[in-house]
Amino acid sequence: MVDRAWVATRKGLFELRRRTGAWAVERASFVGDPVSMVLPPDARGRMFAALNLGHFGVKMHASDDAGASWREVAAPAFAPQPEGAPGPAWKVAMVWALERSGATLYAGTLPGGLFGSTDGGQSWQLDEALWNRPERPSWNGGGYDVPGIHSISPLADGTVLVGVSCGGAWVTRDAGASWAQTAHGMRAEYMPPEQAFDPEVQDPHAIARCAAQPDVLWCQHHNGIFRSTNGGALWTELHAPLSSFGFAVAAHPVDPQTAWFVPAVKDQCRVPVDRALAVNRTRDGGASFDTLRAGLPQHDCYDLVYRHSLAVADDGCHLLMGSTTGGVWASGDGGDRWAALPARLPPIYAVRFG
Amino acid sequence: MPQIAFTSQLQRFTETPELRTSAATLREALDAAFDANPRLRHYILDEQGHLRQHVVVFIAGRRVADRETLGDALAPDDKVYVLQALTGG
Numbered sequence: 001m002v003d004r005a006w007v008a009t010r011k012g013l014f015e016l017r018r019r020t021g022a023w024a025v026e027r028a029s030f031v032g033d034p035v036s037m038v039l040p041p042d043a044r045g046r047m048f049a050a051l052n053l054g055h056f057g058v059k060m061h062a063s064d065d066a067g068a069s070w071r072e073v074a075a076p077a078f079a080p081q082p083e084g085a086p087g088p089a090w091k092v093a094m095v096w097a098l099e100r101s102g103a104t105l106y107a108g109t110l111p112g113g114l115f116g117s118t119d120g121g122q123s124w125q126l127d128e129a130l131w132n133r134p135e136r137p138s139w140n141g142g143g144y145d146v147p148g149i150h151s152i153s154p155l156a157d158g159t160v161l162v163g164v165s166c167g168g169a170w171v172t173r174d175a176g177a178s179w180a181q182t183a184h185g186m187r188a189e190y191m192p193p194e195q196a197f198d199p200e201v202q203d204p205h206a207i208a209r210c211a212a213q214p215d216v217l218w219c220q221h222h223n224g225i226f227r228s229t230n231g232g233a234l235w236t237e238l239h240a241p242l243s244s245f246g247f248a249v250a251a252h253p254v255d256p257q258t259a260w261f262v263p264a265v266k267d268q269c270r271v272p273v274d275r276a277l278a279v280n281r282t283r284d285g286g287a288s289f290d291t292l293r294a295g296l297p298q299h300d301c302y303d304l305v306y307r308h309s310l311a312v313a314d315d316g317c318h319l320l321m322g323s324t325t326g327g328v329w330a331s332g333d334g335g336d337r338w339a340a341l342p343a344r345l346p347p348i349y350a351v352r353f354g
Numbered sequence: 355m356p357q358i359a360f361t362s363q364l365q366r367f368t369e370t371p372e373l374r375t376s377a378a379t380l381r382e383a384l385d386a387a388f389d390a391n392p393r394l395r396h397y398i399l400d401e402q403g404h405l406r407q408h409v410v411v412f413i414a415g416r417r418v419a420d421r422e423t424l425g426d427a428l429a430p431d432d433k434v435y436v437l438q439a440l441t442g443g
Contacts, residue, residue: 055408055442056367056397072367072393077401091400 040354408442
């Protein structure tokens with residue numbers, strides 16, 4: 001769907017509609033409450049919103065009418081923590097990722113648990129094979145006190161790839177029964193030199209897959225951009241103009257050579273380069289990039305596009321991005337030209353078509 | 355009998371019973387409230403049964419320090435307030 005989208009923010013969930021070529025806010029839900037992630041409606045109109053109530057914890061809400069009405073349902077939760085268990089507390093601090101593949105729902109959380117639901121979100125089960133990996137207690141937080149799973153990329157054959165900040169990338173090819181590290185080739189310049197290529201310490205900010213050619217994956221990493229053409233077995237570093245630092249990546253759904261990124265200065269200065277918002281687009285697999293600016297603010301701009309806040313529609317032409325200062329921009333031509341949404345939204349956590 | 359009451363902010367999300375209970379400890383008093391509204395439990399306690407980080411409880415005007423076992427004893431005239439902590443924003 002290219003004419004409906006969802007924006008999860010610090011203070012509510014917003015439905016956007018595109019009518020006669022222009023996007024506008026259609027509906028606001030959960031106003032005042034942090035919505036950490038949204039899963040757009042399936043063909044029957046069922047969708048989910050993950051709330052992160054400041055005082056009262058993580059809550060999950062479901063809608064069966066594409067967001068017109070909501071009801072609270074079970075949220076992912078850990079079993080009682082065994083005495084002396086290493087690593088962070090077994091307490092879900094945030095739902096950071098929501099995806100579906102067929103009848104299975106997936107939730108990625110802080111502090112690093114991957115949960116699945118096969119009953120439409122009535123209950124959630126922890127993927128114990130990943131949670132019990134001996135490396136997992138050594139994962140580090142990336143932007144949060146505890147580690148988290150922010151990217152979940154499932155395929156119909158039981159393959160699921162997840163991105164962990166900070167614990168690299170992990171893949172299962174047997175529907176979660178076993179997992180292997182798959183961040184080889186990524187480089188961490190924030191580590192001592194001898195550990196720079198250790199896959200366990202990598203901080204992939206976001207990982208996106210080409211739907212039509214699923215062996216092609218793109219990663220916006222803490223200090224670089226990486227691409228894999230073999231399902232994550234090996235990653236190759238790319239070099240984009242302005243900066244290779246950023247959070248967001250969008251993979252073209254059909255063309256495995258095309259992806260979009262939103263650069264920022266660097267980790268110590270998370271603002272657009274020269275205070276001018278830009279999008280880097282490659283159409284040749286990362287060999288070269290176009291820096292796209294038309295319609296984006298080019299003066300006194302401090303908008304940062306967070307990891308889930310750049311989205312491409314199934315047509316590969318319509319794009320939306322939202323910023324941590326509440327700006328939203330839309331493109332209908334692959335990013336060549338952008339137009340601002342006529343609204344000032346709360347800080348944006350996620351933007352999704354659907 | 356001890357009384358227990360909850361911040362009115364919770365009423366946006368779920369019902370908050372205000373009740374008198376024969377509970378001898380804070381955990382027993384909370385359990386009595388959760389018996390009245392099971393959904394309330396996960397707004398107050400996390401999955402490990404601990405007070406959520408940004409929930410605060412006062413017993414007879416004294417802030418509860420034992421946030422895990424919730425074993426503070428209750429006197430017959432105690433009033434228990436379950437509130438949101440300012441640390442939660």
